[in-house]
Amino acid sequence: MAADQNPIQLIRSKLVEAGGRKGLMHAFRQMDRNKDFELSKKEFKTGLEKIGITSTVGDEAVERAFKLFDHDDSGKIDYSEFVDSLTLPLMSANRRKKVREIFGRLDKDGSEYCTxxxxxxMMNKDEIEQFLKEFDKQGEEDGKISLQEFAAYYCKIGEPMTDEEFHDRIQRDWPE
Structure with missing residues (x-):
């Protein structure tokens, strides 16, 4: 792959090849050498070197990828940024829009988490417990669901579906 091709596409394909979406947390933890739940530029580059990406795309593309992953320009990539960069793009624009719309309805207080x-x-205590159990396992188990965790769930179950099947499923799961 040439250095001018999308480095995120290559990173995504390498990580999916190496362990699928379930492997994202594992990959992140492997890259996070100091265990602070953030990737420095050095940790990111070293992690990509280990899976053969740097030699394939070059240092400039890795630098571009780091900037693309670092959504808040903090100079570090946290787990949410990592997953968002690799998971949400796997969905079509229509699916991302629908997932964001549904998540927005669930996040009543606008905190960017569904608690x-x-x-x-909209749910009884048992249903809430089941919801948190199902969706919270997509990332950190912290009792709240981020857009990234919500999207990761639907990305995983929606992969084999057509867009129409996906739309029907999410509408069935979250009727208005």
Whole structure:
């Protein structure tokens, strides 16, 4: 692959090849050498070297990829940025839009997380517990669901579906 091709596409394909979407947390932890749940530029580059990406795309493309992953320009890539960069693009634009729309309805307080409090008006305690159990396992198990965790779930189950099947499924899961 030439250095001018999209480095995120290559990173995504290498990580999927090496362990699929379930391997994202593992890959992130392997790259996060100091275990601070953020990737420095050096950790990111070293991690990509280990899976053979740097030699394939070159240092400039790795630098571009780092900037693309670092959504908040903090100089570090946190797990949410890592997963968002690699997972949401796997969905079509229509699917991403639908996932964001549904998540926005669930996130009643606008905190960018769906919590038990957000869900109380639409689910009973057992349903909330099941929801958190199912969706919270997509990333950190912290009792709240981020857009990235929500999207990762639908990316995983929606992969074999047509867009129409995906739309029907998400509408069935979250009727208005």
């Amino acid at each position: 038990e409090e957000d869900l109380r008006s």
